Amino acid sequence: MDLLQRTAHEVRDLMRKKEISSKELTEAALDRIEKIDGQIEAFLHTSRERALTWAQEVDKRLQEGQELSDLAGIPMALKDNICTEGIPTTCASKILGNFVPPYNATVTEKLYQGKAILVGKTNMDEFAMGSSTENSAFRKTKNPWDEQRVPGGSSGGSAAAVASSEVFYALGSDTGGSIRQPASFCGLVGLKPTYGLVSRYGLIAYASSLDQIGPLTKDVEDCALVLNAIAGHDPMDSTSAEGKEVDYRKALISDVKGLKIGIAKEYFGEGIDEAVKRNVYAAIEQLKSLGADYEEVSLPHTEYALPTYYILASSECSSNLARFDGIRYGYRTESYDNLTDLFVKTRSEGFGEEVKRRIMLGTYALSSGYYDAYYKKALQVRTLIKQDFDKAFEKFDVLIAPTTPTPAFRLGEKTDDPLQMYMSDVCTVPINIAGIPAISVPCGFVEGLPVGLQIMGKHFAESTLLRVAYTVEQNNAYHKERPAL
């Protein structure tokens, strides 16, 4: 296997045995990006000089025999809505096209402290609004398994960069499925942590009560290593949870004896591809053969999750994106008559169509006379959706479902019909609404395209999720497949 196709923990071991240096690894990653990214278009910017300087520093420390973190010296990428001081952070939007953050996100800072090597920032749906990365103002990322297809979204650039072995792992953000859906489409492991486990400081906000940062990796072990690096309480994020530090590597146990699995029946209904279902059921049967028990369970409000999500997410985004006014940072229109005209022209020229649509929907839902009918109602339904999960977790350790209704769809297939595009998140949005964690892990292929299995747990049950995901992975070999590029 080519060096770059290996996992982060494998190259960490090679580096520690001095079989490879961080500089060689980083150069190889940057060269590969130069060679294939014209085709995949996963990156919005790369920073070669900076990455190589950092890599040399890691090599020096390794030579000196210093003890370094698991991720030290390993090339990685960040989604372009995660702030990086001195490195452009655009949210794939024209309105932030020239923005260079004056500070780092907490996750950036934590990875830098662990001497991770940032090689570049990845493409995404503008402001993380979308499910295919086609809403980027700058380029359309391709799925490395089939370049006629989307990588998923909104963290499509991060997923494609890891799947095509341009970097060893990447961070994405997940508001309604934006880590798990692209992980599923690109054959990766993708984790949406419990709301509050990872700091959102420096993540450019889309919908603050739903957003979480998480890893996209080639296997479950890498997922645990990255989660170790980014999780933890942060005084800069008042919604970040206080709690004991957990070493997620300890969850890497291939054993599910006695585990109680709930099969959430609403996630296997209309619109879910038969081949996807077959793969997911096969994985569940396998877990049973390994000693787990399963039973069907109903989460009756699941069908209301998607409309609830679109009201809540749009309402929060209309408020969050009010800050883009052309005064303090970002794009400003060229000519204007007065202050209001400056705002209107700046925003109308700076935002793309889907972002405007969600700002409009949210403004409408929050406007006088409609607030109770839409926003408040959605918050009440949110309570019911959360209660469905609470009840299920009284009886089950985890719930299992498909991550996405279908494998990756074709570029352009859903761009004219927003509702069709929204439907691709039907299996992932309930998780964000309830704030629980969920992981997508590869469970097979349909006509050469990866399929993901989604494992959900109660708040802060990441260790349980990792253990079940690890068992699925270690009893199959899907995670060893790489796309031919």
Next chain:
Amino acid sequence: MTISIKDVEQVANLARLSFTKQEKQDFAEKLTAIVGYIEKLNEVNVEGVEPTYHVLPLLNVLRKDEVQPSMEREKVLANAPDPQQGCFKVPKIME
């Protein structure tokens, strides 16, 4: 509910956005379809159900009242489209 061109204009004004005639038509159609879909929530009986604003039981998160350094002025202004004399310059707000 049908979203009319007039509704689009009103909401656009609140959101500080403007659209061409063609865009207004397109927004009216697509928003009508989306609002039609989200009205599915009318089927749910929510009488007596408390709204969930936030999923974690966090209340009144306060930091210690200690003085901390702020970001340097140059950094704050580095991205400004029109900084002047250490400030953000804005167009006249009163006639």
